[in-house]
Structure formats: structure tokens, C-alpha cells
Amino acid sequence: MREIEAKTITGAVKKLCIDANYYLNDEVLEAFRSYKEKEESPVAVDILSQLEENARISQEGQFPLCQDTGFAVFFVELGSEVTIKGGTLPDAINEGVRQGYSEGYLRKSIVSDPLERKNTGDNTPAIIHLEIVPGDKLKITILPKGGGSENMSEVRMLKPADGAKGVIDFVLERVSKAGPNPCPPIVVGVGIGGTFETAAFVAKKALLRPLKSKNPKPHLAAIEEELLEKINQMGIGPQGFGGRCTALAVLVEAFPCHIASLPAAVNIECHSHRHKEVVL
Amino acid sequence: MAEAKLTTPLTDKDVESLNIGDKVLITGSILVGRDSAHKRLIDLLDAGKPLPVDLKGQLIYYAGPSPARPGNPVGSAGPTTSGRMDPYAPRLLALGLKGMIGKGSRSAEVIEACKKHKAVYLAAVGGAAALIAKSVKNAEVVAYPELGPEALRLMEVEDFPAVVINDTRGNDLYVEGRAKYQK
Structure with missing residues (x-):
């Protein structure tokens, strides 16, 4: 031992x-840069620049x-x-x-x-x-x-007959209702399957995947792609002021579930998307 | 979309000149309070007692700053989600509060109260908390220190950046901005 x-x-x-809390992850900064090039709204580009500036001030001044x-x-x-x-x-x-x-x-x-x-x-x-x-x-x-994005999250017990479409509709409804509240551009963690509490856990753990990663299972990767496209057509934009960049990524994970069940969970994360790891 | 400089305390004329999408830079004293401080203010009103601060012409910023490093007036100081203050806001607007600063959507009742009492709802950029703190020159707790990050504060700000979300005519930038880019 x-x-x-x-x-x-x-x-x-x-x-x-x-x-x-001090250092914004490189993958988030990279996502900001890439969305600035695609963004149609000048206000949205300005917000993304402010978030880059905020990251610089945090790092240099040691502020959260x-x-x-x-x-x-x-x-x-x-x-x-x-x-x-x-x-x-x-x-x-x-x-x-x-x-x-x-x-x-x-x-x-x-x-x-x-x-x-x-x-x-x-x-x-x-x-x-x-x-x-x-x-x-x-x-x-x-x-x-943070509390603002966590408050916009939800678990729902769908019916197996609802299938992939039911999950997609649920996620879109949740993100649409959340609107400007969770500090977009957001990262969307989705957990499908398991039990009531496992779905929520799987959704949260999905947030740890790299933003650019795809679920290795093609049917889940297809859901990620469809959700990201549809969320970025909603028009919410950075801070909800209107724009193309509403979500930086949608990360879907699944878990085996009961023959009677189709639990689904959406865990929304703000643009700071803070996480760090250490191996001892 | 225009840019406007605002100096507190605000008059009806100051807020009536603002339109949704306008960028404003605020200078002067602003109140800072969130969930628990609001509950205490409303409890005082319910009990018929005076408030610890005068709301006339004031702006209230929904925020709970992080602790200040030595030598700084405040830590990071971004906005919190305003919707949680919706049940309290109309009563404070009726007492002369001229505006609120936060992030996220307001209820129909708050938007109506802004029309009725001539007040505005502004958004600061959520999560740009270290950047926003640069415009804070001084901060002091004026009531409820035992609430820690939720204490009621008075902050002196200079060119504090915000955007008009709800004006005095019932318009909503969150609705209109989104509609413009929806596919």
C-alpha cells in the first residue's frame, strides 16, 4: 500500500x-477567440473581449x-x-x-x-x-x-418512449428558459440515464470533459452537435444581450438505466467554467 | 444605442432619458445588497420601522463582493442574478429607488414598477467581476455586517459600466436582443 x-x-x-478561481482555463480563452470570429453581434464581441480582459486582470492581480x-x-x-x-x-x-x-x-x-x-x-x-x-x-x-448557473439546472424523469428527441427538447427548453441568467456563453452538461440522482451526477461530471471533445458514441455525439447548433440559433448571446454565442459546448454523457425509466439532467455552467485537477 | 454618464443620486429626468441597449457609466455612491439584506429591509417595512438607508434617487447593485485584499477597497464585485430580488423590488421602487443593477431577467411586476415609479434596470457583465472591481473606489458596510458577503454596503464608484435592460417605458433588451439574432 x-x-x-x-x-x-x-x-x-x-x-x-x-x-x-484565479486562472481561466486555456480552453475557455481559446473558445472565446474562436467565437469572436464567428459572432455577428458587435455587442457580443465586446462582451467576449471584456471577459478576456477580466481573465487577464484576475491572473495578474490575483483576484477571483x-x-x-x-x-x-x-x-x-x-x-x-x-x-x-x-x-x-x-x-x-x-x-x-x-x-x-x-x-x-x-x-x-x-x-x-x-x-x-x-x-x-x-x-x-x-x-x-x-x-x-x-x-x-x-x-x-x-x-x-456558482449559484447563478446551478440554479438554472434541472432533472426530469422522461418516459423511454420520449427517446433522443425527448432529451433534446428538454435540454433546449431548459436553456431557453435560463436565457441570460446563468451568465452565457454557457457550457451545458447533460446526463442521460441512471437513476434520479445519477443523471444529475453524470451531467455534472460531463462538464469536466474538454470543451472540444466529442462523446465517443456516435449517437451521443450527434445529440451534442444538434444541441450546440440549436442553442446557438436561439439568439441569447453573451450575457443575453443578443448574439450567436450562447453555448461554448454541449457535453453529453449516458449511464445504464431501468427498463421503465429515462432520467435526463441538465447542469448549466457559466462562462468561467472553472475546474482544475491534481494527481498525488 | 447611446453612451451616457450617470451621477448618483438620480432624478426622474436622468432615468427617462435612457433607452434599452444604452451603455452607461455610473459615478457616485451606490447601495450594494442581495438576498438576505433585501429580506431584512422588507421585514423593517412590514414592521413599520425606518430603513437604515435612504432610497430616494439611489441605485442598488445586486452583488456580494469577494473579500478585499489588503490595499484594495473590495475584492471581485460582479452582479448576482436579479430575479431572486423580484419579490422585493417593487416596494423599494415605490420608496424612490431609481434603479437596480444586476444580471438576468426581471418579472413582469418589476418591469411594470419601473414604468410606474420611473426607474430602470441595468445589467453589469456577469462574471467580469475583477474588471468591474476596478471602478470601485471605496466600499463600506452600512448595515447587517453579520451577513458577511450579504451585508448592505455603500460603494463609491467611478465610471462603473452597465447596460440598460429595462427602461421606464417597459422595453426589455433581453427580449429584443434575442429576437434580433434568433434563427
Whole structure:
């Protein structure tokens, strides 16, 4: 067995929280550049330029890209040959969040009870999705999720007879209703299948795929392509001011499901599309 | 689409001159408050008590800035989704609030209240929070410090950039802008 110190995990998580919030990923900057060339609306081009400028100011001045530095969501792949020494994995991650959000001047956006709504003061607890995988490595991915885009997400239990068309119609309806609210240009994660909660998980995990990637299954890649084209014909545009660039990517993932079911989930992500990973 | 400079406090004439799609640069003091601060203001009104701030001629910015690094007045300071403040906004507009700054669509009731009380709804660029913070010269908590990022603040801004979404005549840039580019 390979031993990893809990404090090593805490240090790595602290850095992930800060880096994800300060540094816009290259794939997003590349997508902005490519959409600026295609965009028909001068206002939309101006907005995309402002987002590029914002990324530059964040990086140089060490400011978060957005004041909503999100719910700290983690996808963790723990090798079955790894043991953690000096603490538990959830405690180590939460301590990293506590330190990262404090030392990185990130906003604390979590309330301890959804109805009483008192701020926990340190952005914990984190949301941790843990998967045990073969090997002796520990891979931690952070996806800080802002409230504005998360609020525009939805799970729907479709009927198997609704098929691909039912899924496509559902996603288009959700994105259309979301309009300017989730800070377009958005990234759309779609989860099809599984159970009620698995569909939502699959949709969120789909957001971690590279923006330019295609689902290896042709029938799912075809849905991604059709959805991206139709969403970018809606006219919503950057910030909803009107334009061609409404979504940077649509990422669809599927999971086996019950003979009676066709769950579908849409997880919308804002243009900052923050995520970073580390392998220990 | 025109460009206009606005200096707070605002008059009816200031806001009536604005049209949807206009770019505005705001200078002066603006209030900053979001969900919890709004709830507290409305609770005070319900109880017949005075508000901690005068709303006449004011603009309120729906935002909860990130903590300031030493030497800066504020951290990143972009807008939050305005729709969550829809249930509260008409009562504040009736008290003389001249405008709101946020992002995302407003309800029919808010758009109607803008017509009735001569007020505007402006959008700042969501997610351009580090860029927007450059126009903030000072920020202080004026009420509810215990709410942390949701405290009610007063910010001094200089050429704070925003776009007119709903004017005093019931027009909506989100509807018209989208219709123009819809295929």
C-alpha cells in the first residue's frame, strides 16, 4: 500500500481552490477567440473581449474571476492501493477548502441550513464525489460551482418512449428558459440515464470533459452537435444581450438505466467554467 | 444605442432619458445588497420601522463582493442574478429607488414598477467581476455586517459600466436582443 499524508491532500486542495478561481482555463480563452470570429453581434464581441480582459486582470492581480467563488465540488479518484495517514480524506479536503477560501480571499458562500441560512464562514462543507479506482494514485478535481448557473439546472424523469428527441427538447427548453441568467456563453452538461440522482451526477461530471471533445458514441455525439447548433440559433448571446454565442459546448454523457425509466439532467455552467485537477 | 454618464443620486429626468441597449457609466455612491439584506429591509417595512438607508434617487447593485485584499477597497464585485430580488423590488421602487443593477431577467411586476415609479434596470457583465472591481473606489458596510458577503454596503464608484435592460417605458433588451439574432 502507498501512504499519502492527509496534510499533503489539504495543501493540494488549498492550491486547487485558489488556482481554479484565479486562472481561466486555456480552453475557455481559446473558445472565446474562436467565437469572436464567428459572432455577428458587435455587442457580443465586446462582451467576449471584456471577459478576456477580466481573465487577464484576475491572473495578474490575483483576484477571483467571479465574486461567486462557488460551492467547492470535488471529484476524487482514490486508488485502491492508497491509504491516507494522519486523518480522513473528507477532513483533509474540507481543511484545504477552509485554508484556500480564507488565504485566497475567496467568498464564503455556504449556509449551514437551507432554511435558517446562516453562513458557515469558511465555505465548507465541500461536496465530495468519491470513486475507488485501481492503482496507487489519488486524483482530485475541483469544480467550484456558482449559484447563478446551478440554479438554472434541472432533472426530469422522461418516459423511454420520449427517446433522443425527448432529451433534446428538454435540454433546449431548459436553456431557453435560463436565457441570460446563468451568465452565457454557457457550457451545458447533460446526463442521460441512471437513476434520479445519477443523471444529475453524470451531467455534472460531463462538464469536466474538454470543451472540444466529442462523446465517443456516435449517437451521443450527434445529440451534442444538434444541441450546440440549436442553442446557438436561439439568439441569447453573451450575457443575453443578443448574439450567436450562447453555448461554448454541449457535453453529453449516458449511464445504464431501468427498463421503465429515462432520467435526463441538465447542469448549466457559466462562462468561467472553472475546474482544475491534481494527481498525488 | 447611446453612451451616457450617470451621477448618483438620480432624478426622474436622468432615468427617462435612457433607452434599452444604452451603455452607461455610473459615478457616485451606490447601495450594494442581495438576498438576505433585501429580506431584512422588507421585514423593517412590514414592521413599520425606518430603513437604515435612504432610497430616494439611489441605485442598488445586486452583488456580494469577494473579500478585499489588503490595499484594495473590495475584492471581485460582479452582479448576482436579479430575479431572486423580484419579490422585493417593487416596494423599494415605490420608496424612490431609481434603479437596480444586476444580471438576468426581471418579472413582469418589476418591469411594470419601473414604468410606474420611473426607474430602470441595468445589467453589469456577469462574471467580469475583477474588471468591474476596478471602478470601485471605496466600499463600506452600512448595515447587517453579520451577513458577511450579504451585508448592505455603500460603494463609491467611478465610471462603473452597465447596460440598460429595462427602461421606464417597459422595453426589455433581453427580449429584443434575442429576437434580433434568433434563427
